[in-house]
Amino acid sequence: MLIPTRTNFFYKTMTTTEPVQPELSSHYSLKEGDIDLELNKRIAEVILCTENFIVYLDDDKYIQWKTTDSHKACEHFGEVLNLVSLLEARSRFVDNSEILHSIRRQIAEGLARCLDGQKKDYSMNIFQEVEKEIKARNKETSWRWYFNTAYWITLICVVLFVGFWLSREAIISIAGRYAFEIILGVFCGAIGALLSVTSRGNKLTLDANAGKRLHEMEGVSRIVAGLIGAFFVALGIKGGIIMGGVSFSGNPLSFLLALCLLAGVSERFVPSLIAKLEKSSLK
Structure with missing residues (x-):
């Protein structure tokens, strides 16, 4: 004799709580006063921003930059980047905020021209002028x-x-x-x-x-x-x-x-x- 059985289906509801990561804004939408979530830096001044890259100064007057995967670097990009790091380090003694901002802005301009695909001389001419100014400020500060x-x-x-x-x-x-x-x-x-x-x-x-x-x-x-x-x-x-x-x-x-x-x-x-x-x- 067959005894009919009743099958019961139990439905288990599972809920998962995963931390919500903040959505990274496109660098093209960043502007002065915004926080770059990727680099965790507040933007003090945008030097140059295109669809492929952005160059800006943060609140501490340091030069920040980033590019997209589609950006193609120039042949002289490595040389320019070395000079940017060198000049940025050599100007760390400047204790006047306005002067430091001016120097770092010029350095960032040279980097932006390189990322924009312009000729090497355009960046190098800027770096030469910045180096002269840094030397003059160095002497002035040392003497003082x-x-x-x-x-x-x-x-x-x-x-x-x-x-x-x-x-x-x-x-x-x-x-x-x-x-x-x-x-x-x-x-x-x-x-x-x-x-x-x-x-x-x-x-x-x-x-x-x-x-x-x-x-x-x-x-x-x-x-x-x-x-x-x-x-x-x-x-x-x-x-x-x-x-x-x-x-x-x-x-x-x-x-x-x-x-x-x-x-x-x-x-x-x-x-x-x-x-x-x-x-x-x-x-």
Whole structure:
């Protein structure tokens, strides 16, 4: 006997929840103020945008670009891209936002011309002008960092010199005349060192990409070297080691200050004196 059976069908409803990825907008629709979702950059200025590529500056003044699969690169694209990276790196020292924007915009213009299929010379001419501007700004920034430090330290020494001179009677009564005159001589060394770096400004080899701190340390070390040299000369004169037994007309303090000033100006003066003293002591 056949027993009829009833088949039950159970329907299972399955729901899947997958994260929804944001739709990437076509680069052709991007404009200033938009966020490029592919590169995760906010667009500060669009340099050039076509159906095949886009070049723009982001909020940090860096050059961003991208192309479609159908874009065909020029033969000189690799060379241009290397120069773009090099010039972008060399301009990182610029601390003025407007100047940096102008420089980076010109670099981006050169890249855009290359991506647009224009002649190599069009991009290279722009890069040459940018390189000249970067060199000029590099020198300007380096000098500003270096000389500002040197001038401030020298100014402090000049103020101390004047203060010590105006209070000479009280200082002499406490420290003595020899110590007072040596201190004045040391301050003159800073003035001489400043004269030296100022007169040789065009011969200085500085690079702003090395950083502000290094330039400040260089400025400090040059003035300190002048102070140390002047101290050695002043101590040698007062101890009779330098110019001992030599008679001269005029004010002895003025003579000491002049030699201390010379010790700060000339980088060879103190080493030559030390060499002579060393030879004489060995005889």
